[in-house]
Amino acid sequence: MIFPLSRAVETRSGDPLQMQKNLRKPTLSEVAALAGVSEITVSRALRGSSMVTADTIRKVQVAAESLGYLRNRLAGALAGGPSNQVGVILPSLSNIVFPDVLKGLEDRLEHAGFHPVLGISNYDPEKEEHLIRNLLSWRPAGLVIAATSMTATSRGLLAASGLPVVEIMDIDTPPIDMAVGMSHRAAGLDMARHLIGRGYRHLAYVGHDIGRDNRAMARLQGFRSGLQEAGLALEGQVVLTEPSSVALGRRGLAQLLQANPKQVDLVYFSNDDMAVGGVFHCMAEGISIPGQLAIAGFNGLDLGQSLPRRLTTTASHRSRIGEMAARVILERLNGQETVHLTDVGFTLIAGETA
Amino acid sequence: MIFPLSRAVETRSGDPLQMQKNLRKPTLSEVAALAGVSEITVSRALRGSSMVTADTIRKVQVAAESLGYLRNRLAGALAGGPSNQVGVILPSLSNIVFPDVLKGLEDRLEHAGFHPVLGISNYDPEKEEHLIRNLLSWRPAGLVIAATSMTATSRGLLAASGLPVVEIMDIDTPPIDMAVGMSHRAAGLDMARHLIGRGYRHLAYVGHDIGRDNRAMARLQGFRSGLQEAGLALEGQVVLTEPSSVALGRRGLAQLLQANPKQVDLVYFSNDDMAVGGVFHCMAEGISIPGQLAIAGFNGLDLGQSLPRRLTTTASHRSRIGEMAARVILERLNGQETVHLTDVGFTLIAGETA
DNA sequence: CTGAAAGCGCTAACAT
DNA sequence: ATGTTAGCGCTTTCAG
Numbered sequence: 001m002i003f004p005l006s007r008a009v010e011t012r013s014g015d016p017l018q019m020q021k022n023l024r025k026p027t028l029s030e031v032a033a034l035a036g037v038s039e040i041t042v043s044r045a046l047r048g049s050s051m052v053t054a055d056t057i058r059k060v061q062v063a064a065e066s067l068g069y070l071r072n073r074l075a076g077a078l079a080g081g082p083s084n085q086v087g088v089i090l091p092s093l094s095n096i097v098f099p100d101v102l103k104g105l106e107d108r109l110e111h112a113g114f115h116p117v118l119g120i121s122n123y124d125p126e127k128e129e130h131l132i133r134n135l136l137s138w139r140p141a142g143l144v145i146a147a148t149s150m151t152a153t154s155r156g157l158l159a160a161s162g163l164p165v166v167e168i169m170d171i172d173t174p175p176i177d178m179a180v181g182m183s184h185r186a187a188g189l190d191m192a193r194h195l196i197g198r199g200y201r202h203l204a205y206v207g208h209d210i211g212r213d214n215r216a217m218a219r220l221q222g223f224r225s226g227l228q229e230a231g232l233a234l235e236g237q238v239v240l241t242e243p244s245s246v247a248l249g250r251r252g253l254a255q256l257l258q259a260n261p262k263q264v265d266l267v268y269f270s271n272d273d274m275a276v277g278g279v280f281h282c283m284a285e286g287i288s289i290p291g292q293l294a295i296a297g298f299n300g301l302d303l304g305q306s307l308p309r310r311l312t313t314t315a316s317h318r319s320r321i322g323e324m325a326a327r328v329i330l331e332r333l334n335g336q337e338t339v340h341l342t343d344v345g346f347t348l349i350a351g352e353t354a
Numbered sequence: 355m356i357f358p359l360s361r362a363v364e365t366r367s368g369d370p371l372q373m374q375k376n377l378r379k380p381t382l383s384e385v386a387a388l389a390g391v392s393e394i395t396v397s398r399a400l401r402g403s404s405m406v407t408a409d410t411i412r413k414v415q416v417a418a419e420s421l422g423y424l425r426n427r428l429a430g431a432l433a434g435g436p437s438n439q440v441g442v443i444l445p446s447l448s449n450i451v452f453p454d455v456l457k458g459l460e461d462r463l464e465h466a467g468f469h470p471v472l473g474i475s476n477y478d479p480e481k482e483e484h485l486i487r488n489l490l491s492w493r494p495a496g497l498v499i500a501a502t503s504m505t506a507t508s509r510g511l512l513a514a515s516g517l518p519v520v521e522i523m524d525i526d527t528p529p530i531d532m533a534v535g536m537s538h539r540a541a542g543l544d545m546a547r548h549l550i551g552r553g554y555r556h557l558a559y560v561g562h563d564i565g566r567d568n569r570a571m572a573r574l575q576g577f578r579s580g581l582q583e584a585g586l587a588l589e590g591q592v593v594l595t596e597p598s599s600v601a602l603g604r605r606g607l608a609q610l611l612q613a614n615p616k617q618v619d620l621v622y623f624s625n626d627d628m629a630v631g632g633v634f635h636c637m638a639e640g641i642s643i644p645g646q647l648a649i650a651g652f653n654g655l656d657l658g659q660s661l662p663r664r665l666t667t668t669a670s671h672r673s674r675i676g677e678m679a680a681r682v683i684l685e686r687l688n689g690q691e692t693v694h695l696t697d698v699g700f701t702l703i704a705g706e707t708a
Numbered sequence: 709c710t711g712a713a714a715g716c717g718c719t720a721a722c723a724t
Numbered sequence: 725a726t727g728t729t730a731g732c733g734c735t736t737t738c739a740g
Contacts, residue, residue: 053709071491072491093453115489134467276657306604429717432716435718
């Protein structure tokens with residue numbers, strides 16, 4: 001049995017634990033009976049409706065308290081009340097980016113009394129579709145999704161849901177409903193221009209599993225465009241088919257330098273974790289930064305900014321994305337007009353490694 | 355597949371909230387009508403009950419598909435069906451430890467078709483209590499909580515809920531229902547013994563906001579016990595009242611060395627982030643590791659293991675904690691016997707920094 | 709300001 | 725193998 005019913009125990013008034021153990025979960029009508037009012041009045045009182053006397057509110061509260069009443073939102077939501085759940089679909093929690101986004105999201109939702117209901121797609125469109133169906137079946141107040149590449153059915157489900165739906169991270173493609181994020185293409189381009197401006201001419205790239213991370217791919221595309229503008233091209237490239245990590249970045253740079261022994265003077269990494277790995281490789285091999293080799297990353301993690309030499313990188317405003325996503329959902333639920341595209345931008349950090 | 359977008363009734367305004375209100379989703383009975391069977395048969399067919407003909411299952415599926423039917427689990431759960439939601443309360447998402455735990459948890463829950471419903475307590479017992487009440491009101495299948503110090507009411511609510519409740523991280527205090535974690539005291543003790551065995555005699559500590567992180571405090575206590583065993587004591591200590599970070603560790607070590615110029619030969623940090631900060635400080639100041647100063651951390655993050663010299667630390671099995679928490683909940687829901695205390699242990703990593 | 713009636717959409721418990 | 729009957733516990737009408 002799923003809910004083992006506790007048997008009767010001797011009551012000790014005042015102890016909420018004991019009070020509740022004696023009975024099935026008390027319902028509205030039991031509270032109503034004890035308070036000497038109707039169910040609906042209890043409902044209104046407990047939800048803070050304006051149309052209830054302060055006096056009856058108190059009566060109801062006392063009754064509810066003494067019974068250890070716990071609201072049943074399943075019933076409430078089914079009966080047409082609002083839900084305070086927001087479905088959240090992320091591709092992963094391993095990449096620090098997503099916990100950061102989730103943090104911002106949760107923080108704002110929390111303030112409004114909402115909760116994220118989480119699903120991790122693991123970069124799999126099929127699973128993503130499955131998750132959408134699943135989360136939607138709980139009739140949440142809204143949905144936030146960091147999509148990979150949605151199936152047509154997924155898009156259909158979201159569009160048909162009639163809920164506020166926010167697609168986060170990217171704003172490079174038109175959203176079903178709303179989007180919050182930044183242009184990764186622009187970030188890559190921006191970094192390329194910055195580096196070229198600093199005099200680097202022999203640039204290479206070290207990346208992680210790019211098939212799954214089309215944000216990283218967009219950055220690389222932007223970066224390439226920047227090189228093209230200056231009549232340059234990537235002089236080396238290592239793309240490893242594993243999730244990004246410090247260890248992978250270290251390995252990736254070793255591999256790159258083995259294949260392209262001398263000419264490269266700067267390596268653009270797919271993100272800061274990878275870039276820090278690159279820095280560590282240089283430290284271990286006695287390669288001076290940025291003298292012999294310059295390094296740039298993406299994300300602006302605390303980690304990179306605490307290196308002996310501050311990492312040159314692009315700060316992404318991750319928790320801000322989460323915050324804004326929560327914000328547009330709440331605004332929409334509030335009946336306010338909402339913007340369909342929110343660009344949180346990015347900030348180039350000219351550090352000491354490039 | 356047809357999405358019930360066109361089924362809006364009486365749509366008169368462009369206001370999205372209105373549109374949403376007017377959208378009617380198809381129900382079981384509509385599917386039943388179309389399939390020419392009863393509601394309950396549809397219900398059974400869609401849930402994969404064994405007692406339905408393959409043929410009617412197909413009929414039902416076709417009908418459901420063509421209407422764009424989407425299961426309403428609110429109604430299902432209210433009517434006595436199982437919930438696939440598990441409440442999860444964590445103190446923070448900023449500390450990498452908790453995303454890691456959440457990852458393991460989500461992964462296992464996912465496989466069983468369950469979803470975490472998240473609440474972040476921000477190390478505040480009042481908020482924690484509030485979250486417990488809130489999540490419980492959705493009648494989840496279980497609850498996982500990384501508690502700070504619960505209020506009596508919180509404990510009462512959890513005990514009275516009759517749900518599987520798992521307290522995670524610590525196993526140093528007796529749980530209300532079940533606990534999954536490790537002994538942080540033991541980890542600190544273990545590290546102290548290891549270091550003393552390596553010959554260090556002048557040990558100091560650099561920690562972060564310990565008032566909020568009683569796990570770190572437990573490690574420090576264990577560490578001290580280890581010193582005592584050897585007739586030693588901490589020769590220096592800096593505890594900063596901020597959340598742990600690489601930057602803070604760097605600052606903390608600088609502060610420690612300023613106050614205790616020469617005697618210290620090893621610094622135990624409250625965790626790896628802090629320890630890496632310490633390593634960076636040494637790099638920047640030209641202090642050789644471990645020759646002039648040895649460093650040890652806690653957690654076994656990828657980061658520390660990718661340093662030019664692998665960090666000496668204790669690997670905590672974070673995602674394993676999440677996995678085991680999910681496991682005991684699922685076992686309990688499955689009617690199996692469950693253990694009340696699960697120690698996932700820890701692993702000392704004898705790196706190159708101490 | 710309070711109440712009575714009428715479901716919300718589903719599933720468990722018995723039917724057949 | 726399928727159907728019938730009753731709710732689950734609440735909140736929306738609409739009355740008073």
